[in-house]
Amino acid sequence: MQNFNLIDSPWIPVRWRHDASAETSPLVSLKTAFARSSEIADLDCAPHERIALTRLLVCITHAALGAPEDEDEWDEFGTNFSEDIIAYLKRDDIYPHFNLLGDGPRFLQSKKTTAKSSEGYPLCKIFFQLASGNSPKLMDHWGEDARPWEPAAAALGLLTLQNFFVGGSMASKVKGNGPSLKSLQMLLLGDSLKETLLRNCIDLETLKQTGAEIGTPVWESPADNNLLARLAPTACALWLSDDYATTLIDQGHQYPEFEAYRDPFATTLTIKDNRRLLRANLEQGIWRDLHLVTNLKHTDEASGPLNLQAFNNRHTLKQHTNLWVGELVKAKDAKIIDCTESTFTVPQQLFSEDGRKIYANGVDHADAISKKLYGAIKTYWGALKHENPPVPSAQKHYWHQLDLKHRTLIQMAGDTESRRGLPAIGEAGAVDAWTKLVQSTALDAFNSVCPRSTPRQIQAYANGIKPLMKALYPKPPKAPKQPKKSSSIPNIQSEMKL
Structure with a gap:
């Protein structure tokens, strides 16, 4: 069994900026992602993987740097961005929790004492885009037969499943869904990975609007329902086999859904007195709901994502702001239907009441x-x-x-x-x-x-x-008819008859 630690081993797919100063690779480790975050242009992955990776990286950022109390403290936040986060990841009490295998702590994994290796599911079941069981895919005919898995792919699939667990044939053992399901997720994009992560962080004042607390990540304390525990979740008790062929799946932490908890990257709206999260509709483009996403107010009727509200609090929105919006869409029968994404360059006025109207x-x-x-x-x-x-x-x-x-x-x-x-x-x-x-x-x-x-x-x-x-081509409404004015000229003929 060869250990694979996510802090030192490459597994995150990225695109580099054209001015990267040193050797580049399509996959980077957590350490490299933060150390060279100013040289990385963006993540390079599918929509559901982007959501899961961004949530993890924002979670690590908050865990290492804390969070500003209010809008006045943003200027100092992230001053020593790379140095402080790497120092956090290298701590003796943090580093082992990012091992993918081993007898000690594992990354987002836990094993029930009664679990047997013979009860494992093929690893392909944790990848939504692959064929398994009764889920055929047009471009994948491998099915549930053993596949040659790379540790990097297993790590990304594990993280994605914890965010978007939806049940299916494994639902009998696990209650609840992953916390990233059932909402259209909005992420602010910057010119580099560093800027993207800082734009999606949240100050405590904005977070308290929803009654939530920042909390601690699951590698520091048992899972709860606060922000950091949901950004890197453990919806399932997963345990990978040493050869990456199978995984054990059991009940993890059951995360409450909306309205019990407001996801920081989701938009809320009220329809017929029912408050709900904005969802993607595969029959229409995401652009048709853009005026809901760009709502900066926090009210019971509608509210844009908390990361957008926090970004507006610490910056006057620039002439243009780049937004990424996407969702992994599930059906009512716990099957994944599709995933969708859109990127918008939004002018400043679209965040105002007049522009949204x-x-x-x-x-x-x-x-x-x-x-x-x-x-x-x-x-x-x-x-x-x-x-x-x-x-x-x-x-x-x-x-x-x-x-x-x-x-x-x-x-x-x-x-x-x-x-x-x-x-x-x-x-x-x-x-x-x-x-x-x-x-x-x-x-x-x-x-x-x-x-x-x-x-x-x-x-x-x-x-x-x-x-x-x-x-x-509607016609303007007709002007109301004016009453006829009575003539002041006397009727001469009538007077002559008299």
Whole structure:
């Protein structure tokens, strides 16, 4: 058995900055990640791995450096970033907890005394992207047969499973989910790994808004429900075999879900008096919820992520801020469906009430026209007695084009001053870029599935497009009729008769 310590051994996939001063490698250890954090541009991994790795690195940063009390203490935070964190990781009471194997403490692992090695599951089961059991994958046909695992891959899979444990065939032994599930995670991106990590740290004043405490990581004390224990979680009692072929899985710490605990990287909103976490919808682009993510207020109705609120507290948001948003999406039957991610360069005004209102109006207008498009296509094909109109094809065309050009709406929300005094998006007389884009896209989508080559088709086309055109080009409301004024000129003929 060869030991593999995550502090000294390379396992974190990264992309280097173009000005890196020394030899570079696609995988780095924790020590190198922090020692050369200013030379590393970003993590280089799948969305769920990015979330798990960022949470771990932020956890280590807070564990080593503490956390500012409030916005006034941010200037001094991270002054000796690399030196202090590496010194923390090298401590005698910390270093052994990052061993991947061995009889002593292990990284995010524990073993029940009654566990038997024959009860182990194939290691492929902890990787969501691989085929195992009744979970076939298009590009993976290995199944549950033994695979040649590298320690680096096993370490990353272990960390990811603890964050996103969802059960499945292993659910009979474990209750609860990983703390990173069931929410759209938002991470602030910097020009380097160091800047990214510092941007995602949280001060105690912001954290106390949710009633939580910073706590300690699981390698320092038993798992609890506070911040650091959730950033590097132990949702399962895992124990890797010495050859990385199998893993034992048992009950770990059961983390409470929202509303009992507010995840620091999640957005909350209220729908019909029900407060919930913002989730990804695979049928629509993440950009359609960007105005919710950029909400800097902490209220019961809506609240942006705590890391964004803390970043705003210590900095006046710059002209542009880079955000990464993504989620590992699960189904109700505990199966992983897919993962999704988007990166946005957000102008400062989109964090203001005026900018968010413009953006929300643009999304609402696009959604309203989508419904009008649905009705127009149904009317067209209903006139032709067609029972299955190609509405999904048109809707896909419509939203795909808006997905490609959603930056237009971001730019409008970032220039609130130029919008003052003009008609709102979609209203009568509106000639802004987003209104025009929605108009042309909706007409293209309608024309793509509604031909007009025959007399019957022409008549059906006229019936269908009429209500759509009214929605796309609304007329201003008619002014109320003014009452007729009574004439002051006397009726001469009447007077002569008298």
